[in-house]
Amino acid sequence: MLRGLALVAMVAQGAIGAAADRPAAPASESLEAALARSGGGTLAVWVFLRDREGAPPAVTGITPRALSRRQVRGSGPLVTDGDRPLSAGYVAQVTREVTRVRHASRWLNAVSVDATPAQVAALRALPFVESVDLVARFQRKPESDSPAARSSSARRSRAAIDYGPSLGQLSQIGVPDLHAIGLSGEGVIVAVLDSGFDNLTHEAFASMKILAQYDFVNGDLDVANGRDRGEGSHGTSTLSVVGGFADGMLVGPAYGAYFLLAKTEDTTRETPVEEDHWAAAAEWAEAAGADVISSSLGYLTYDTGFRSYTAAQMDGNTAISTRAADLAAERGVVVVNSAGNDGFDSTHNTLGAPADGHGVIAVGAVDSAGRRTSFSSVGPSADGRIKPDVAAQGQSVLAAASGTPYSYRYVSGTSFSCPLTAGVAALLLQAHPEATAEQVRAALRGSGSQSSAPNNLLGWGIVNASRAVEILDQP
Numbered sequence: 001m002l003r004g005l006a007l008v009a010m011v012a013q014g015a016i017g018a019a020a021d022r023p024a025a026p027a028s029e030s031l032e033a034a035l036a037r038s039g040g041g042t043l044a045v046w047v048f049l050r051d052r053e054g055a056p057p058a059v060t061g062i063t064p065r066a067l068s069r070r071q072v073r074g075s076g077p078l079v080t081d082g083d084r085p086l087s088a089g090y091v092a093q094v095t096r097e098v099t100r101v102r103h104a105s106r107w108l109n110a111v112s113v114d115a116t117p118a119q120v121a122a123l124r125a126l127p128f129v130e131s132v133d134l135v136a137r138f139q140r141k142p143e144s145d146s147p148a149a150r151s152s153s154a155r156r157s158r159a160a161i162d163y164g165p166s167l168g169q170l171s172q173i174g175v176p177d178l179h180a181i182g183l184s185g186e187g188v189i190v191a192v193l194d195s196g197f198d199n200l201t202h203e204a205f206a207s208m209k210i211l212a213q214y215d216f217v218n219g220d221l222d223v224a225n226g227r228d229r230g231e232g233s234h235g236t237s238t239l240s241v242v243g244g245f246a247d248g249m250l251v252g253p254a255y256g257a258y259f260l261l262a263k264t265e266d267t268t269r270e271t272p273v274e275e276d277h278w279a280a281a282a283e284w285a286e287a288a289g290a291d292v293i294s295s296s297l298g299y300l301t302y303d304t305g306f307r308s309y310t311a312a313q314m315d316g317n318t319a320i321s322t323r324a325a326d327l328a329a330e331r332g333v334v335v336v337n338s339a340g341n342d343g344f345d346s347t348h349n350t351l352g353a354p355a356d357g358h359g360v361i362a363v364g365a366v367d368s369a370g371r372r373t374s375f376s377s378v379g380p381s382a383d384g385r386i387k388p389d390v391a392a393q394g395q396s397v398l399a400a401a402s403g404t405p406y407s408y409r410y411v412s413g414t415s416f417s418c419p420l421t422a423g424v425a426a427l428l429l430q431a432h433p434e435a436t437a438e439q440v441r442a443a444l445r446g447s448g449s450q451s452s453a454p455n456n457l458l459g460w461g462i463v464n465a466s467r468a469v470e471i472l473d474q475p
Contacts, residue, residue, distance in 0.1 A: 022127055025123070025126070025129040025130060025132060027131070027133070030134045031043070031120070034134050035117045038116075040117060042115060043135075044102065044135035045115050046134070046135055046320065047094055047112070047113060047123055047129055048129070048133070049090050049129065051087070051128065052086060052087050055085050055086060055088065056085060057084065060085070065189075066286060066331075069333070070332050072332065072433070073435065073436040074332035074436070074437075075330050075438060076330045082106055082109070087128070094111050094126070097122045098113040098115040099113070100113060100114040102274075103276045105283060105324070107327045108324070135275060136275040136319065161179060163176070164250065164251075165398050166249065166251050168393070169392075172368070172392070172462065173421070173424060173463045173465055174424075175253045178427045178465050178469065183427045183430050183431055184257070184427070185243065185254030185255065185256045185423065185426035185427055185429075186256040188429045189211065189288075189289050189291050190260070190291065190293075191262060191290040192239050192242065192294050192295075192419070193278060193296075193297060194232075194261075194265065194296055195232055195234045195235050195264070195297075196223050196225060197213075197235040198225045198235070199224075199405070202405050204240045208239075208243060208244070209258045210261060212260050212288060213261035214263070214284060215263040216280050217264065223262070233402040234265075234415065235261070235263070236399075236401070237401065238418070240399050241397060241423075242423045243257055243423065244400055249408065250408065252419070257292075264278050264281045275353075276320065278299075278320075279323075279324035282321075282335075285328075291332075292334045293325075293334070294418060294419050294422030294423075295338070296413075296416070296419065298352025298353065299354070300350075300352035311349045311351075314349055314381055315356065315383045316357055316383060322354040322360070325354035325357040325359070325360045326360065328359075329358075333437060334425045334440050335357065335360045337354055337363070338355065338363060338414035338415050339351060339414050340352035341376070341377060341415075343375050344374070345378070349377070349381060349382065351377050351378075351379060355387065356381045360389075362379075362459070364376040364377065364390070365391060365393070365395060365413065365414045366393055366395070366462060367394075367395040370462055375412075376394065376458075377414065378457055386455070386460075387459065388458065389445055389460060391459065392420040392421050393416070394414050396410045397416040397420070399411050424444065425444065427469075428440050440472075443471040444468050447460075447463055447467035447471060448462060449462040
């Protein structure tokens, strides 16, 4: 028995020695710089794991609808190793070493944590840690808006849809033609990722079918403002643009769809938004069966004291949100994202992640006359792909506003050309439930106003919903 114990002790000493001899897991340049500036305070850090040792082989938490969508529209295996849980033992050890665990990502085999420099050093010494990186922080470019108030007494009831002042933003992309043949997004699930939704009592949402909602910033089910972090007027507007319905005033392309609402952005000045909320929300939405993700967010310029992404990193492979978006697209989700509001630069792209994703439909902005807006971000991606993919109206778009149930405003930004396009994607999926995510992206591109000569200002051009359906109709 003593010899057995001695043997165990020798083996344990050998394992400890091997761990001690192993070089520390690498840290990214951005994390190294942040550690040098931190003064001992906590940082938000990604911890990437080497494997899934001890994790159960079974895949859980994915709804039958999500599996069905993957089978029909996905571009890879029905399930992958990336759908398995993380190693519980690894996560437990990481938890013991840090201040707080933020999110765990199956797709990335990683955990995001709050950790001090000393804790980061301890994490890097763990034998199962592959690498560590700084969680990205985001500062949104300002978007403009103007009020468009109305009284509820002005509502008109008609058998046909009365688009009111929202007609122009829909007619430009051919939506009324599809509504006229009975398409409204019915049966399609659209996930909207934004800063929260602070006025769900608005008349534009009265008939909206909301399946689920989750606040990834504060870890609760309240996606409104409440007393916690995040301000939801932006989400209220984007949600109304994709799927609102107030006859005689505002109609979204996919007013008949089901919706998942994810609050992913912390808008307070002290705590900027972090990309891990976006990645966690994308995994949640995909597992719940989302067919479309509409995201009017982008990651490029960070708050003072944090290293921003560079144009060279908009390569479709670097940003966490981009990697998560492409993994969702591989699983058959049509991912639509704002191109960004950083305008034109002759020396490099001005995209914000995840618009640079290989499977992401990045949307630029035009005005009501179809002219590119000066703020609309441009490509190409760092690896030479044409971006944005398509465009829709992003200047003076009518949207629901915070305040009363009858408040509206005109808003500008690629934040609003994105939900218009996402709504069209939902119509295409209703018309062609068998269409893959890549086929939907190809149809949107092929329908564009400059599909014969795409460029890095507006991609394949302004979307034409009826033409996109015709493309999918072709055998």
